[in-house]
Amino acid sequence: MNRSSGPHSTPDPGVTPGSAPAARRPRWLLRMLVLLPWLVLAGTAIHAAVRFLPDEPVAYADPVEHFKYGSTGGERESGFPYWIWQALPQVCAEHLPGVGYASLGFIYEPGRDLPVGVSKRRHLGIDRVFLNCAACHTGLVRAGPAAPERLVVGMPAHRFDIRAFQAFFFDCAAGPRFSREFIVPEIERLSGGLSLIDRYLVYPVAIALMRERLLMLRGRFTFVFAQPPWGPGRVDTFNAAKVLFNFPVAQLPAHERLGASDFPSIWHQGKRMVRADGQRMELHWDGNNTHTEERNKSAAYGTGTTPPTIDLAAIGRVEAWLLELAPPPWPHAVDAALAARGATLYAHYCADCHGASGNDFSGAKVGHVTPIAEIATDRARLDSYSRDLAVNQGTLYAGYPHRFRHFRKTQGYANMPLDGIWLRAPYLHNGSVPTLRDLLEPAAARPRCFLRGSTLIDPLRVGFASATTDAACAATAPAAGEHLFAFDTRLPGNGNGGHEGEAYGTALPAADKDALVEYLKTF
Numbered sequence: 001m002n003r004s005s006g007p008h009s010t011p012d013p014g015v016t017p018g019s020a021p022a023a024r025r026p027r028w029l030l031r032m033l034v035l036l037p038w039l040v041l042a043g044t045a046i047h048a049a050v051r052f053l054p055d056e057p058v059a060y061a062d063p064v065e066h067f068k069y070g071s072t073g074g075e076r077e078s079g080f081p082y083w084i085w086q087a088l089p090q091v092c093a094e095h096l097p098g099v100g101y102a103s104l105g106f107i108y109e110p111g112r113d114l115p116v117g118v119s120k121r122r123h124l125g126i127d128r129v130f131l132n133c134a135a136c137h138t139g140l141v142r143a144g145p146a147a148p149e150r151l152v153v154g155m156p157a158h159r160f161d162i163r164a165f166q167a168f169f170f171d172c173a174a175g176p177r178f179s180r181e182f183i184v185p186e187i188e189r190l191s192g193g194l195s196l197i198d199r200y201l202v203y204p205v206a207i208a209l210m211r212e213r214l215l216m217l218r219g220r221f222t223f224v225f226a227q228p229p230w231g232p233g234r235v236d237t238f239n240a241a242k243v244l245f246n247f248p249v250a251q252l253p254a255h256e257r258l259g260a261s262d263f264p265s266i267w268h269q270g271k272r273m274v275r276a277d278g279q280r281m282e283l284h285w286d287g288n289n290t291h292t293e294e295r296n297k298s299a300a301y302g303t304g305t306t307p308p309t310i311d312l313a314a315i316g317r318v319e320a321w322l323l324e325l326a327p328p329p330w331p332h333a334v335d336a337a338l339a340a341r342g343a344t345l346y347a348h349y350c351a352d353c354h355g356a357s358g359n360d361f362s363g364a365k366v367g368h369v370t371p372i373a374e375i376a377t378d379r380a381r382l383d384s385y386s387r388d389l390a391v392n393q394g395t396l397y398a399g400y401p402h403r404f405r406h407f408r409k410t411q412g413y414a415n416m417p418l419d420g421i422w423l424r425a426p427y428l429h430n431g432s433v434p435t436l437r438d439l440l441e442p443a444a445a446r447p448r449c450f451l452r453g454s455t456l457i458d459p460l461r462v463g464f465a466s467a468t469t470d471a472a473c474a475a476t477a478p479a480a481g482e483h484l485f486a487f488d489t490r491l492p493g494n495g496n497g498g499h500e501g502e503a504y505g506t507a508l509p510a511a512d513k514d515a516l517v518e519y520l521k522t523f
Contacts, residue, residue, distance in 0.1 A: 051125045052124055052125035054122050054123075055076070055121070055122070055123050056121065056122045056123075057070065057071035057073075057075070057119065057120070057121040057122075057311065057314065058070070058071070058119065058120045058121065059071075059314075063317065063318075063321040064153060064321075066314075066317055066318065066321075067132075067133065067134050067153060067318055067321065068116045068117065068132075068134045068138065068153065069112075069114065069116070069118070069119055069120075069132070069134075070119055070132060070314055070317070070318070071119040071120070071121050071132065071311055071314050072119070072132050072133065072300050072303045072304075072305055072310065072311055072314055072315050072318075073300070073303075073304075073305045073309045073310045073311030073314065073315075074119075074130040074131065074132070074300070074303040074304025074305045074309070075119065075120070075121040075123055075128040075129060075130045075304070076121065076123055076128075076309040077304055077305070077306050077309045078130050078303075078304025078305075079121065079123065079128030079129055079130040079304065080128065080129055080130060080210065081126050081127070081128055081129075081203070081206045081210070082120060082126065082127035082128065082129050083126075083127075083187040083190065083191055083203070084183060084187070084203070084206065084207065084210060085118075085129050086113075086187075086190050087183050087186040087187050087190060088168075088169075088172055088183070089101060090186055091172070091177050091178070091182050091183055091186055092168070092171070092172035092175065092177055092178070095167070095168050095171045095172050095175075096168055097164065101115055102115070103483075104160065104161050104164050104165050104168065105157065105159035105160035105161050105232050105453070105483060106118070106135075106160065107138060107139075107140060107151060107159075109151070114129060115135075116134050116135070116138050116151070117131055117132055117133075117134040117135025117136070117138060117157070117160075118130065118131060118132070118135065119131075119132045125202065126202060126206065130303065130304045131302070131303045131304065132303050133266075133299070133300075133303065133318060134153065134157075135157060135160060135162075135303075136156070136157045136160065136162070136235070136263045136302070137153070137154055137155070137156065137157060137263060137264075137265070137266050138151065138152065138153050138154070138155065138157055139151075139152055139155045139156060139157050139158050139159065139423070139455075140152070140159065140455045141155075141331075141423060141455055141457060142455045142456045142457065143331035143332065143457055143459075144456070144457075144459075145456060149455050152327075152328060152423060153325070154265055154266050154267045154322070154325050154327065154420070155265050155327070155420065155423040155424065156233055156262055156263040156264060156265055156423075156424060157233060157263050158232060158233035158262075158263070158425070158426075158431075158452070158453065158464070159232045159233065159453050159455070159483050160232055160233065160263075161230070161231065161232040161233075161485070162230070162234075162235050163224065163225075163229065163230045163235075166221065166224070167225065169214055170214055170215075170217065170218035170221070172214075173210070173211045173214035173215050173218065174215060174218060178207070178211050178214075179207065179211075180203065180204040180207050180208075183203070183207050184199060184203050184204065184207070187203060220243050220249075221240075221243060222250075223239070223249045223250055223257055224236065224239070224240075227257070227258055227260070227492075227493070228488075228491040228492060228493065228494065229485075230260040231431075231452050231453075231485040231487050232452055232453045232483065232485050233262055233263055233426075233431060233452060233453070234260045234261060234262055234263070234430070234431055235260065235261070235263060235302075236258070236259050236260045236261075236384070237259070237261070237302070238259055238384055238385045238389060239256075239257060239258075239259055239384055240301075240302070241298075241301065241389060241393070242389060244301065245389070245392045247388075247389075247392075252386075255380070255383040255384075256383060256384055256386055257384070258380045258383075258384060258492055258493045259380055259381045259383070259384025259385065259493070260380075260381070260430065260493050261285055261381040261429045261430045261431070262424075262426070262429060262430060262431035264285070264416075264424075265327070265419070265420055265423065265424050266322055266325070267322075267325050267326055267327045267419050267420055268324075268325070268326060268359075268361075268417070268419050269292060269319070269322040269323050269325070270322075270323035270324060271361050271417070272292065272361070272367070272417070273292050275361070275362075275366060275367050279367075280367075281366070281367025281368075281414070282367055282368055282369050282410070282414045283295045283414070284414070285381055285382075285413055285414065285429040286369070286381065286382050286385055286410050286412070286413055286414065287367075287368070287369040287410050287412070287413070287414035288385055288390065288407055288408055288409065288410055289406050289407050289408070290406055291406045292319070293319075293402065294402075294404050294405075294406055294407070296315060296319055297310065297315070297396075297397070297402065297404070298393070298396075298404070298407075300315060307396060307397050307400060312402075326419070326420075327358075327419055327420025327423060327523075328420070328423075330422055330521040330522065330523075331457065332457075332459050332521075334518060334521050334522060335518050338514070338515050338518040338519075339515070339518045339519045339521070339522060340519075341512075341515040341518075341519075342515035342516045342517070342518045342519030342520070343519045345505070345508070345512055345515060345516045345519070346516055346519050346520070349503070349504065349505040349508075349516070350418075350505070350516075351363050352364050352365050352366075353365045353366060353370070353415040354366060354415060354416065354417060354418045355417045355418065357522075357523065358417075358418060358419045358420070358421070358522065358523030359419065361417045361419075363415075365415050366415055366417060367414060367415065367416075367417075368414065368415060369410045369411070369412040369413065369414050369415075370412045370413060370414075370415055371411050371412040372411060372412045372413070373412075374412070375412060375413055375498050375499060376497060376498035376499070376500075377413060377428055377429065377430075377495070377497065377498030377499055378428070378429075378430050378432065378493060378494070378495035378496075378497065378498070380430070380492065380493035380495075381413075381429055381430060381493075382410070382411075382412065382413065385409065385410075386409065387409040389407075390407045390408055390409050393407040394407060413429055418520065418523050419523055420523065421436065421462075421520055421523045422436075422457065422462050422463075422520070422521060422523070425462070425463035425464050426450075426452060426463065426464070426487070427439045427463070428496065428498070428499060430493060430494060430495070431452065431487070432487070432489050432494055432495060432496035433446055433447075433496050434447055434450045434452075434461075434463050434464070434466045434468055435458055435461035435462055435463030435466075436461065436462040436463060436517050436520055437460070437461035437462065437463075437513065437514070437517050438461065438463075438468075439499065440505055440506055440508070440513040440516065440517070441506060441513075442500050442506050442507075443496055443497040443498065443500050446489075446496050447468035447469075447489070447496075448470060448473070448488070448489050448490060448496075449468070449469065449470050449471075449473030449486065449487065449488050449489065450466045450467060450468040450487055451466045451467050451484045451485065451486060451487070452464075452466070452484065452485045452487045453483040453484040453485050454466055454483075454484065461517070462517055462520065462521060473486050473487075473488040473490075
């Protein structure tokens with residue numbers, strides 16, 4: 001008989017009366033208590049990885065939609081948190097010329113929460129947005145006063161005021177309302193509610209970081225706001241590049257600090273790569289590069305990319321699509337007899353520099369630079385691009401297979417093909433002449449002042465309908481509507497001279513000029 005089980009057995013001295021033996025304790029509970037902190041840590045790490053590690057742009061199968069809303073990679077470095085972007089027009093409404101981003105010339109399509117030219121990417125745990133190529137290369141046009149506005153991809157964004165866009169963010173960041181106390185409640189209202197981590201951590205940190213970055217950029221771009229207003233459809237491209245290269249812009253010669261010019265059209269890029277004679281076309285207004293690949297990557301800096309962050313695959317999709325993209329045809333009837341007469345005049349006066357037609361870019365001088373002494377148009381854009389900048393651009397992508405090798409300083413402006421010319425007003429590189437018919441007049445007879453920003457086509461003179469009297473320059477700010485801007489050709493960088501004389505057709509009789517304009521409608 002086992003004595004320990006008997007009624008008079010001796011108690012085990014290692015067991016406290018009323019408790020279970022040590023061997024019978026729930027060891028799983030002890031293990032759980034030890035593992036619980038590690039499980040919480042692992043779960044937190046997994047959640048953080050799922051939330052903050054993805055780097056996924058919103059992509060589109062349709063190349064047109066991808067062009068309008070697809071990423072170039074700029075959101076990674078320069079992107080604004082999506083909800084901050086949506087909140088700021090309400091928080092800082094006093095710094096906008098009208099209601100919302102549309103007052104800056106952005107185009108909103110029905111059903112879209114972002115305008116054309118703004119892309120979205122999930123990065124660092126939040127949706128981030130920034131500009132893409134379409135912001136500067138998509139516009140609206142009306143064939144007549146009662147006609148609806150039509151969106152055209154590839155044309156210059158002639159209503160987008162990029163300087164006002166910059167000023168809005170800079171001024172907002174410098175004001176007292178760019179803080180979590182004002183922005184987070186507006187985000188909560190717009191989004192329908194935020195999680196605790198977003199309300200108390202993610203967005204307060206994002207707001208503080210975004211404000212510091214904007215204030216830094218505001219200080220470095222001070223020189224821009226000492227220039228005459230650019231107006232919609234224009235940008236000082238290469239002075240912004242100097243800022244990125246840490247040039248002491250304020251110490252540069254005055255003639256290098258002013259270079260605003262029009263956004264160009266971007267149709268028929270395949271035909272612009274190599275001329276009919278096998279030579280490459282000289283690209284940009286001043287012909288400073290002959291390789292579209294470098295030109296495109298350089299332009300991507302305007303969309304916030306840097307060498308480590310550029311999305312080459314996304315940009316490659318756009319490049320491939322642009323090879324064959326063509327402009328839409330002229331929306332009105334063309335006088336065939338008058339156009340035929342104009343074709344003869346065009347062949348004599350224009351084809352050598354601008355191509356045989358809107359589809360045939362052959363011509364001895366097409367895509368080559370005409371010296372400034374000969375063309376005599378405003379030289380501010382030419383002077384702003386310096387040899388020092390060209391040398392610095394050669395350091396971009398150092399160590400990458402696609403390092404820049406072809407930027408150079410020129411001494412004039414490149415002769416452009418004229419495809420879709422009816423959608424490219426105002427004319428000359430700096431947008432200083434409102435219509436083609438005006439361009440065929442001597443400089444002294446061209447309008448000194450006119451309004452930029454209309455979407456209505458002038459069916460006779462070809463360009464956008466505009467008041468062209470000196471009264472148009474009476475205002476120094478946007479006038480006669482939130483998208484119209486008083487452009488004064490007497491201001492520095494805005495000169496409308498040049499491209500005149502016998503060789504340019506400005507001495508032709510009025511009837512011949514009308515015939516030439518009629519033929520250009522077919523481009």
